[in-house]
Amino acid sequence: MSIYKTAVNRPVFTALLYVAIAVFGIFSLSKLSISNFPDVDSSSVMVMTTYSGASAEDIEANISKVLENSLNSVPNLKHITSRSSENTSLITMEFVQGINMDEAMNNIRDKLDMVADYLPDGASTPMLFKFGSEEMPILILSVTAKESMNGLYKILDDRVVTELERIDGVGTVGISGIPEREVHVNCDPYKLEAYGLTIEGISKVIAAENQNTPAGSIDIGSDTYSLRVQKEFTDASQLRDLVVGTSNGAAVYLKDIAVVKDTVEERSQESYTNNLKGGQIVIQKQAGANSVNIAKAVKAKLPEIIKTLPSDVKIGVIVDSSDSIINTIGSLGNTIIIILLIVMLVVYLFLGRWRATFVIVLTIPISLLAALIYLFATKNTLNIISMSALSIAIGMVVDNAIVVLENITTHIERGSKPKQAAIYATNEVGIAVMASTLTTIAVFLPLTMIKGMTGVLFKQLGWMVTIILSVSTLAAMTLTPMLCSKLLVANPKSSRFHDIVFKPITTFLQWLGDAYAKLLAWALHHKALVLCCAAAIFLVVIIPWARNMKTEFFPTEDNGRISATVELPMGTRQEITRNVAMRITDEWLSKYPEVERCNFTEGVSEKSTVFAAMSTRGTNIISFNVRLCSASKRKRTLGEICDCMRNDLKQYPEIRIAQVTEGGFMGGMGGQSSVDVEIYGYDFAATDKIAAELMEKMKKEPSVSQVTVSRDQYTPEYRVDFDREKLALHGLNSATAASYLRNRINGSVDSYYREDGDEYDIRVRSAREFRTSLEDIENIMLYNSAGQGVRIGDVARIRESYSPPTIERKDRQRVITVYCVVAHGAATSDVIKTATKHMGEIEMPIGITYKFGGSYEDQKEMFSDIITLMMLIIILVYIIMAAQFESLKYPFAIMFSIPFALVGVVIGLWLNGQAMGVMTLLGVLMLVGIVVNNGIVLIDYTRLCRERGDSIFDAVVKAGRSRLRPILMTTLTTVFGMIPMAVGHGEGSEMWRPLGVSVAWGLSFSTVVTLVLIPVIYSLFAKSDKNTKMIAAEEVKRIEEKAAETEETIKQ
């Protein structure tokens, strides 16, 4: 028994089956987490090696090069880059997306083991860690306080950080911008000299006095007691009365020679929000955790935490990466609902019967919910890709149900009972429905098989659409006939209202059918003209476009976030930097009402983290985090505001380098698009010169809004150059001398002050007023082991010098990168073009090469992936059609609708001023599967008419008139389904707008052309075909001839 028969005969079973799907779907929907993009595993691994005392060049030669040469042979490696700076080498290995990272890590470990012996003796063991976008902060909270400022670090650390870290999925929680408590012992060097004391000695005395020592156990009588010396300081003021030495028989107390302060660290990172000082709490998530869920959990917990804090401590949100994700997915959700309503309206207008509309529209939620079950089962999320898949599919899922319902209606009108009609009518169209679904699935299923970045993105889309279409086909063959058998009636009574609304529509459709039939008749008589016109349209649109093609990777997503890095001249004092930052903040706050919050941090934290190793920090660097109000509430886009900000920063003469980043992060999907010109060459001076020249030229280009160079300047510094001979004469060596210097300037930390289970540094050094000039340094007294003193000025020369920049290498060559940010309104390809032109003008010494990296490299890779895929899909679609028609030439005729889809896409891009990006290409890819469906319907029916005995001309016109309505209906549902995506203005809409535009334009244009061109091409191909009457006549003739032959043989 066929499935449709079972379905019709067992309505309860069928209905409940789909109710079950819907229930599971709704359950999945309630459990699904949301995110921006499908989970992308981090594909970068870093190897950090330290070698103290080595300069950048030594590190490059002895560590980076050695490691690179060995690590280069790890399989699936895409790029290997390294940063060699003083003391550290940081190698970043970028792998092909989607590979097993655990395996890659093991391979790297093996290679590191092999090379370990070749590293210098003093070098540390290379440290290995994974790093990806998921380790970026997902939430940054601002903290402001008044009275509690001094104890703020401890308050936050105890009550906020520990609480937040307890939340599932939260990685590390860090506090920045709030100085940590320290006990300072600020000594007067001249008093020390007078008493013959040293900072080292004092530091040791403090350490020795600040100890609790267990002294063993003692038996007294029948009991055992433990003995303990408890001499740890219980208050910082106790330090003052410490005896640090004797002079003339009298004790010298610490208070005689130094000032003891229980205070906060001297140098720290400072953070200001809207020019109000405060701190930051930076929350990172664990790898693989969901940002939105964590952000939600953190925000839910915050009010509880705030209750426990002193009343003057205020906590706000600076960066919330979940905001834009929630809004983006929300606006996509709204789009889906709009699409659903539009599709419903189109179906109702065409059918004019609400019961039929209900039957058809019901397949939409069922197939979409089935796809949600898939998402839930595979632990995926609702993201831009999966939501786009849902909205794309809505217009397509109704197609099959429409075909089935139409045929059932025909049968009922012919006099069948609804139940019988439902069974037999479905049986008739079953194969055709499956074939047309197959051509569409042929497009989407291969998407699940590609690798790399493209694969990660489109895998979900491929599966989602495949599942949605399969379920919709299944529903069209079971649920639709079942509902038809129950709901449809032979001659529905129509109300007067119904007549008023639908009479004109019916008349219009009738008229349209007649007009189309006339047009077809004309076209069949002017075949050459039609073909020439079609060719002309194609060439006129495609040739100028192909010559002048603008391409981009992904559109920049307007998430309302801007980050900016401003560098003042090297060595600028923190106070001056802060002042500039405040002026910039004031200007931005007054100039851009869109700015909700402007936060900046400056200064160097004394702690070093992985982040610190990767980024350049200094007292001269300010980093801004700006949050704008949501996209729908402002007129200017993110790109426009960023361009204005870049211009603002150019007005400050003291700014050396300014970098404004749209979206808060560089490159990748939805980030700012940039073209990185990588200049490879060993000679620093030569590559610097080329980079500078290119930078100057690119700065003048209107298509580029910002140009920066990766290589830092030489940093000015003072070098204390000890004379070894003189040191030796005084019984000293460089290391001892250097430690004396360090202890006086940076301080010596030998002991910790403990309170409530926390440890605070006790830092002994010269008081601030004794370390403000070069003379102060020259006056520092060094002591040898015999206790004889000599001043630094006598054994060393202090001279101004420059420390070389970090040496960057990529793929085992020294590299300097010029980053060019694509200006608002320009395309990546424009920048590539101008950069290529300028590089051609610059004279290149031998041995220096350049290439384009950054998002352009990813773009190139993805484009070539998609184009290869498109070829495969076209072949696959052809094979499926050829199998269905059992013919090689008719599918070929139908394929002619594909180039015109491209023409439509180009026109759409041109009208919208968009560049060709990955999303557009995805649209084109989908079009391949969608546009052929119209041709299939048309040619299928034409062939049916021919089989029924019509002439070619009659068959073409008849089929055209009869199939116009279903073609228009299925096309309009898809096109109207795309329009809300194409004109959307919600947050994140930049991402999918190109997709909507390309599908809507491509499908409409190709449908219009297909309706005329395909029948004409068909008629050319079908000429040699014979219809049934001709075949019969030929057969009779053949029999007669054969009979005559036989008769003649008998006669002979």
Next chain:
Amino acid sequence: MKAVFIAYNQAHHEDVLAVMESLGIKGYTYWEELAGEGSKDGDPHLGTHAWPTRNGALLTIVDDDKVAKFMEYLHKLDLAFPQQGLRTFVWNVEATV
């Protein structure tokens, strides 16, 4: 006893059974999926790409007195839905066991 052979569009099957039920005719043989074409007008029922509908056929042996009534009902059925197609042929039954 007469043999009545009815060839009709599958979709009529329930109607034909209803007519037989109302006349108290029991016992029949039914072929579900058949191909056929009418001799006058109407669409062929071939189950092909061009003519996807199918015919069914039913053979039943009816008492002489019921034949006229049966034929009349079947004719009415054909008149009601002329597009579906229904043809009936009657001949004598020589012997049965």
